[in-house]
Amino acid sequence: MTLLDVKDLRVSFGETRAVDGLSFSLERGRVLGLVGESGCGKSVTSLAVMGLLNGATTSGEIWFDGQELLGSDRRAVRRLRGDRLAMIFQDPLSSLNPYYPVGFQIAEAYRAHRRTSRKQARAIVVRMLDRVGIPEAERRARDYPHQFSGGMRQRVMIAMALCLEPELIIADEPTTALDVTVQAQILALLDTLRAEYGTAVLLITHDLGVVAGTADEVVVMYGGRAVERGEVHALFEDPREPYTRRLLAAVPRIDRPVPDRLETL
């Protein structure tokens, strides 16, 4: 069943077209990778789905579980945000408010959509922090973002995104700001939790390795459009479009000898 259906999405900032007629759809519980070089419109697409674009002209349709978002009033979209569609951002340090303890920030997300006492919310926070692998969750909930390491901060962001058990998570470059060993841990965690909660994931990245390891399907974007789409292994094995081929050739591979120079796009 289709959960997210984006039809002919166009976003422009003044004269600049960031997204130019993009269409894709995502089934419940599946993972769709949106890949492309920086500036191709991936992040703008994610912000458009979340209704977080400011100062942009948007057209097209974004259907979420049978509800069209672009035409809906802002309050209706806000009610969905955080509750049924959540987002994980690239840089977990700047994405968390330095002035509040992490537990407060997670509880705030929960209480924005559910009527609960502070005590109940706190219990949920501790359970979520524990679930994403933060040791001594009860004590750590009172700590501030700067007291966590990069990987731990991203775990906090994941706990925040998942605390309301959303149907869709948009992960915008969730591992780009992290070092490689931590990247693998975070991806594994995301995958486990996704399976556990049955959440669909829109994974936005320029890292083809991340997509190959996690996504079911891929949409390759270039210049604000989708140039190719398909099931992840089929597309990686046999890319049809020249752009996809060159994108893949620009990445060094562990199973082949390293060339003197990598291909440039």
Place this chain on the structure above:
Amino acid sequence: MIVYLLKRLGAAAAILLVICALTFTIFYIAPDDPAQKACGKACTPERIEQIRDQLGLDTPIPEQFASYVRGIFAGRTYGTGSTAVECPFPCLGFSFQTNVPVQELLVSRLPVSASIAVGAAVLWLLVGVGAGVLAALRKGSWWDRTAMGAALGGISLPIYLTALVLQYLLVVVFEVLPYPRAVGLLEDPAGWFASMLMPWIALAALYAGMYARLTRTELIGVLSQNFVRTARAKGLPERTVVRRHALRPTLTPIVTVFGMDLGALLGGALITESVFGLPGVGKLAADAINSSDQPVILGVTLFAAAFIVFANVVVDLLYAVLDPRIRLGAS
């Protein structure tokens, strides 16, 4: 935290000592003869000699400075024998003009300066920060442009002009306010309010302009931060996003500037007090400068500097309260 506080207070005391030394030196190398000034018009050479002896003016300058500093902490006695004059702690000397101890003058003038400073601060915080927040939230709107234009006007107009225009309009033309005079808050609250209103408006016009622009710039910067986007992504109402997530980081730099501004004004609003003829510390300084009343100038300088230096210490402590990264040490 206590170690930090003690360090800051130690540094503050050192700064005050340096300021004291600098001011002291400047005045004692000035061409005016302090003994001549202290003596007044009907003066004889014998009297000047007597005063010179009493004030210790014939001792070397470092020694005079040491006596001055000692006097601040322990009080001192001018002269010896039958002509000896006791100057109790914290002794800042006697006014050449009125022969009143400088510390008494300062204490008697402080309530007026404090009334002006605190009242104006409340006004400019409300108006300036409020206008800045609205301008930032409605960036580019007619409100933003009007408020920022008015702010620029407030900053650009000199206080002696706004003060005179206010006085002319409100007192002379419309007769809604009396001429300002020094009224105690406790003796006559209504009179105090009526007297202080114009000085408050004149001062607040200047500061509100600066605070509105500062607040606007800061808030616009904070609103583009990633954590504000996260707050919106949680589905929080925009009101909560601004109030809880954007305003607190915006206030931190404003608190810093505010502490120093208030500290500076408590040490006397020289122009405002002079134009409205209100006997505050600033007016005291202006009069002392006009009559080369050196002990008073020195005392006012130290007094004003002390407020600024200690306001800085308070601001540093507030910073720690406001920002957990400073309180807990960034890892």
